Amino acid sequence: MSAGIAHTLSAAMATLLLTSLFELLLAPRPSPLWQRPAAVIGVHAATALLHFTLWLLIVQRPWFAVVIAGSLQMVIVQVNNTKSASLREPFLCQDFEYFVDAVKHPRLYIPFFGIGLTIAASSAGALAIAAGFWLEPSLFARPDAPWSLLLILALSAASALTLWLALPRLPACTLEPNRDLVELGLYPYLWAYGRLLRQPLAAGGNAAAFPETTTPPAKITLPHLVLVQSESFFDPRRWYPGIRPEILREFDTLSEQALAAGRLEVPAWGANTVRTECAVLTGLTPEALGGHRFNPYHQLARMPVRNLAGALKALGYRTVCVHPYPASFYLRDRVYPQLGFDDFIDIRAFDESDRDGQYTGDLALAGKVREMLATGPTQPLFVFLISMENHGPLHLETPDARTAADWLEGELPEGHSDLAVYLRHLHNGDKMLARLKELLKAADRPGMLAFYGDHVPIMPGVYADHGEPDGLTNYFIWQTDAEPSDKVRKTLSADKLGATLYQTIIERR
Structure with a gap:
């Protein structure tokens, strides 16, 4: 040889x-x-x-x-x-x-x-x-x-x-x-x-999620709708009792007044935002997505499916997505036109003054909503806000000792600096909610504010010492003219949230 x-x-x-x-x-x-x-x-x-x-x-x-x-x-x-x-x-x-x-x-x-x-x-x-x-x-x-x-x-x-x-x-x-x-x-x-x-996504997996209505609401009665997908948001107070309750004061108020609120079962942990995002926007379950459940946007970039934005557009809404990151990430620049969004406002619409930490701050997103409402829209507006401020890696930021003192009972434990960073951004998200609420209350027609977290944050050091949360996030659906008797409190799966929101709108008379 x-x-x-x-x-x-x-x-x-x-x-x-x-x-x-x-x-x-x-x-x-x-x-x-x-x-x-x-x-x-x-x-x-x-x-x-x-x-x-x-x-x-x-x-x-x-x-x-x-x-x-x-x-x-x-x-x-x-x-x-x-x-x-x-x-x-x-x-x-x-x-x-x-x-x-x-x-x-x-x-x-x-x-x-x-x-x-x-x-x-x-x-x-x-x-x-x-x-x-x-x-x-x-x-x-x-x-x-x-x-x-x-x-x-x-x-x-x-x-x-x-x-x-x-x-x-x-x-x-x-x-x-x-x-x-x-x-x-x-x-x-x-x-x-x-x-x-290689297997294509089966058509019609969400046929019942956004049904066409034979008697749609009059366009004049349709509320402005702001739907917030909050990066890494969950309510950590039950999981970590040392967090002061007032850190999410506005979130608590809106949840208490909301038509519907509760915990949200999401198909992601720590990352993979697009899984939760797709579930909310399309109503597609993991079972319907099959092998595409891990990154469904490759399929949605090539085929239309029933979805929240398209259904609202059919009712007469102007549909806008605001996401302070490149629109091409996760193929959103190809997927969102398929879903029926009229405009996509991405990172190019923001500058350095809008940053808070590593990314564009949540309050800057509220500023974009203010600009859109200030133009005096003649049609109802649907704005889908995808936030970035709370995106990790949290350990790249230096925690502020005052933040820990403001939002934690006692001293910050050693190795928990990620938590201090997280709490600062979490409170900024709460301040964004306060601004959005006031903007909708002052708008030219009734307003609806829906909110949910896409997944829990990545904080391995904190989880190692304190235990992992259960992976559920939170949601609410609030509107300016809600009746107290309308309140629903229950845990919801992410693929039901968009459909619930749409049903709430078309049932308005």
């Missing part, structure tokens, strides 16, 4: 061994490879070999290809474990696009991975590439290069054939990522979720 072929086969076997060992570092840890079904083992082995041969064809050095393939797997392992620790969910096939987003929007992602670790990993990668080319000669510079190339192509073809035969035989996913990762292992799990993305 020639040296080149021997090196290639040895490196291929090393790749299979390393990829199996590296899986043991995942959280949650997959079941042992030998305990999985034959199709799962086949997909794992074929993917590892195909990954190896791809890099071997590029770099022409067998052991360097092993290092590259193993290093890239370790990147996924590290990202997976960071995500599991912060968001209680492992890495998904859908998350590969976030590597691009991390370059475009590094503040949203890299601090959770670790800035120091990111720099160290990038530097180590650059050194490894230089060392790999310097230390190992090219496989194709050997006399047996044609036979080595033939072996690489044979391994690639065998791996591709194995994938073609084994992928359709993978066990069905439960769409509970923690469970699927354990049962399938990393590569088959990613393949299985990727295959689900």
Whole structure:
């Protein structure tokens, strides 16, 4: 056997061994490879070999290809474990696009991975590439290069054939990522979720959410509607009793006066705002979304669905979204026209003076609503506010000692600085609610203010000491001319909130 072929086969076997060992570092840890079904083992082995041969064809050095393939797997392992620790969910096939987003929007992602670790990993990668080319000669510079190339192509073809035969035989996913990762292992799990993305979203999954009405309300009676999706909002006072109750004084008042209020069951923890956002706007349940539940906007950018904005537009509303971040993030610039929004006001409409902390402040959003109402609209206005002020990473901000003194009983415990930062922004959101209420009360027609949190915040240090909250957020639906007897108090799922809001409007006479 020639040296080149021997090196290639040895490196291929090393790749299979390393990829199996590296899986043991995942959280949650997959079941042992030998305990999985034959199709799962086949997909794992074929993917590892195909990954190896791809890099071997590029770099022409067998052991360097092993290092590259193993290093890239370790990147996924590290990202997976960071995500599991912060968001209680492992890495998904859908998350590969976030590597691009991390370059475009590094503040949203890299601090959770670790800035120091990111720099160290990038530097180590650059050194490894230089060392790999310097230390190992090219496989194709050997006399047996044609036979080595033939072996690489044979391994690639065998791996591709194995994938073609084994992928359709993978066990069905439960769409509970923690469970699927354990049962399938990393590569088959990613393949299985990727295959689900190829299935189009079934039409009509929310047909009953926003029904057309044969006797719509007269346009003159329709209220202005401001719907606030508050970043990382939940009421933390029951979870952390040391927080002073007056921090959310306006929220309490509005909830008490609201037509409907309560806790909100959201399909996200710590991040993935778009899941809650889609549920509220479209009424689509996770079951209806299937494999697209983790990032539904890829499908909604290509197909129309019944939704709150479109239904309100049909009643005569002017529909506007205000979000102080680039409109292209999460494909909102493509999705929102499909949903029926007339205008999208994004970060370009704000400046540095509007910032509070790392992002545009909540009070600046209220200022945009004031501007729209001041123009004297001749039609009812629907404004969907997506806030950013409370977006993490909270640990990048320095806590204000006065904030802790204002809103906490006793001293701030060590390691709880994220909580002090969070409470400051939480109170700013409360002040935004006060301004929105006054704006709607002074408007040219009745007004309605709806509000909800998209998910709980990421505060791992606080949760480690104090325990995690239950993951529910809060909502209310308030209007300027509500009758006290109309009040409803109950826990609601996010996919029912938009439909409830729409039903409240069309029942006005």
